[in-house]
Amino acid sequence: MSERAVAIDDILIETYPDAHCELDFASPFQLLVATVLSAQTTDVRVNQVTPELFNRYPRPADLASAGRADVEEILRPLGFFRAKTTSLIELSGRLVAEFSGDMPDSLDALVSLPGVGRKTANVVLGNAFGIPGITVDTHVGRLSRRLGLTKNTDPVKVERDLMAELPKERWTDACHRLIFHGRRCCTARKPDCEACPLSELCPRIGV
């Protein structure tokens, strides 16, 4: 457990008390779909296409038997829409065939699905099943390195480092807070270090 990591998270708790998953969903399956779609795309854009997608294909069985062209048409505004269409249709088929159309709630089972990696699996576990997990996306990786919480670029190692530094009950929301801060202040291109509430704890500015 790292005092500094906890101190950083304490400040983020005050700064973003309501940090949460901003993908719109009404079931674990919908969250899985939305998270698969969120790769290399903003959650705002995902939320623009999921209403029609969920309305037309509410359950895994519906999406499993969907026509490729119809799904592609809905997903077109997102990046990688062909690859994402393949992932959604195939993972839905696997849910029907191997899990009776239900959603598995273990990391191993989720990662076994096509298009689902550790990041996506941990988002579903944390936000649909209340199982703590570190979700290393572009923001969490970038901020963790800038803040000196890790020196690694490998997401699995970043995940391991953050798990060691933060108490388990904070894992899921601490990642939301890092993501909020990454979008609003510690942006990739031009971080606003002047306005940053973490500056005194950040190797770039403070100390």
Next chain:
DNA sequence: ATCCCGAGGG
């Protein structure tokens, strides 16, 4: 390391 892929920002 490369590919999949589109849109908005700087």
Next chain:
DNA sequence: CCCTCTGGAT
């Protein structure tokens, strides 16, 4: 124009 956006599979 290049970089970035809640990545994953080959």
